[in-house]
Amino acid sequence: MITWQDEAALLSTRAFGETSLIIEVFSATHGRHAGVVRGGTSRKVAPILQPGAQLAVTWKARLDSHLGTFIVEPIRSRASxxxxxxxxxxxxxxxxxxxxxxxxxxxxxxxxxxxxxxxxxxxxxxxxxxxxxxxxxxxxxxxxxxxxxxSRCAVRGVNEDLAFVSPRTGRAVSRDAAGEWANRLLPxxxxxxxxxxxxxxxxxxxxxxxxxxxxxxxxxxxxxxxxxxxxxxxxxxxxxxxx
Structure with missing residues (x-):
């Protein structure tokens, strides 16, 4: 059995069977991770599982490739x-x-x-x-x-009068360097x-x-x-x- 514990923000939930939910969380060390919460639709658990909620989560699975299950404890709600x-x-x-x-x-x-x-x-x-x-x-x-x-103009290397961003490179362009191409650039x-x-x-x-x-x-x-x-x-x- 593989197990880990972490603190995470709840991103989403979706129904799984009659009484369970699949939740997706974002944690510092395990990234975006999904798992099943048994009884997640119950009156006790459902109010905890609101988007943005900060949770203490324990994930368990027989193999790392499995969906696995979550046990969740509330840390703080952001719904209010x-x-x-x-x-x-x-x-x-x-x-x-x-x-x-x-x-x-x-x-x-x-x-x-x-x-x-x-x-x-x-x-x-x-x-x-x-x-x-x-x-x-x-x-x-x-x-x-x-x-x-x-940080500086992609064309002339200056860091003054930067007014545009090249949609192709994501680099800054100064107003003077933009010239007639200004209408093709991003603000x-x-x-x-x-x-x-x-x-x-x-x-x-x-x-x-x-x-x-x-x-x-x-x-x-x-x-x-x-x-x-x-x-x-x-x-x-x-x-x-x-x-």
Whole structure:
């Protein structure tokens, strides 16, 4: 019998038989991992198994290749921070859906796990959450091998007046170097490199750029999967929030 224990964030659940659930969690040392929770639909267990919940999990299987079973204990729920808050609920759903779709199964991503937990712990803090989410998307692209290089212009090597991102290389381009090609490039608002105005308008512009690389690079590398619709709902919630 193979057994491991860890702390994890719950990403998703789906029915399995009449009374059980298959859950998918994200942990620091075991990555995205699925298993069966026996009796997961019961009145005692079901309230624990809400997306985003922080759990102590024990996974057991006869062979490592098996689906296995989880025993779960609650550490903290994040549902209360999301209920009644459009932005928090949209954010929680977007993070869980994206991770479920892009993380390789059972592959360790400790740094991204830490960033994810820090982001989820900010749910309900609408004044800081959109910017924290932008930084999380940048970290996600880095972790998955599609990080943006915004340190200097890809054409002239300067680090001044950087205004665009090349959709082909993910590298910054200065306004002067862009020239007549500017309309074919992606925007590089200062907030994307940690400067200037962090208003929701600027964050949404930056998320247009990170979203391009999530859709056109990351998701295509996974078999041309679509970006989860939950991300679009999150961007709509950010747009509706008053700065």
């Amino acid at each position: 921070a999301a209920m009644g808050d459009r932005l928090a609920l949209a954010g929680l759903n977007a993070v869980c859906a994206i991770l479920s779709n892009v993380l390789p199964e059972r592959e360790e991503h400790g740094a991204l796990y830490d960033r994810t937990i820090a982001l989820l712990d900010l749910l309900g803090q609408g004044d800081v959450w959109p910017l924290a989410y932008l930084r999380w998307e940048q970290a996600l692209l880095d972790e998955m091998g599609f990080g943006l290089d915004l 590089l608002p200062p907030v994307l490199v940690g400067r200037g105005d962090a208003s929701n308008d600027q964050i949404l512009m930056a998320l247009t750029t990170t979203g391009y690389f999530i859709e056109q690079r990351l998701m295509r590398s996974l078999g041309d999967k679509p970006v989860p619709a939950a991300r679009a709902r999150l961007l709509d919630a950010i747009a509706r929030q008053v700065d």
